[in-house]
Amino acid sequence: MSSINRVSLLGNVGSVEIKEFGNERKLVQVSIATSESYKKGEEWIEKTEWHKCIFGIPNLAERATKIQKGDKIYAEGAIQTNSWTDKEGKERSNKEINCTMFKTHLKNKNSADMSDAEFDAKKSNSDEAMPF
Numbered sequence: 001m002s003s004i005n006r007v008s009l010l011g012n013v014g015s016v017e018i019k020e021f022g023n024e025r026k027l028v029q030v031s032i033a034t035s036e037s038y039k040k041g042e043e044w045i046e047k048t049e050w051h052k053c054i055f056g057i058p059n060l061a062e063r064a065t066k067i068q069k070g071d072k073i074y075a076e077g078a079i080q081t082n083s084w085t086d087k088e089g090k091e092r093s094n095k096e097i098n099c100t101m102f103k104t105h106l107k108n109k110n111s112a113d114m115s116d117a118e119f120d121a122k123k124s125n126s127d128e129a130m131p132f
Contacts, residue, residue: 005078007097009034009051013071028055028064032073052096053077064102072105 011034019027035048053075055064067073077099086092 008076010074016067026061028061053099054096055099074103075099076101
């Protein structure tokens with residue numbers, strides 16, 4: 001039987017961190033907040049979840065550098081788990097979304113040319129595939 005590891009998020013960008021490596025490679029780490037509301041008795045409760053999203057595919061990472069705090073974003077990818085041993089010898093792990101596609105609706109329209117733009121890493125092998 002097959003399995004699927006696919007995540008779709010629609011939320012707001014909290015922070016953006018860009019890491020640059022040799023050969024012009026970039027890794028963009030974006031925190032995305034998603035929230036839900038529900039009623040408990042007479043009170044409305046809002047629950048916010050934060051998701052660590054990684055944009056590492058070369059063309060995708062380059063476009064992701066234009067994402068800014070406050071942007072509304074739709075992102076797709078797969079969950080991956082990273083494990084390591086910390087300085088005290090304790091086993092640690094975290095989960096993140098390895099993104100393969102995103103679409104933004106920019107809050108700051110002067111910041112970039114990506115308003116309502118979509119970028120899919122699977123289509124990024126040719127310039128014709130670039131939607132903007």
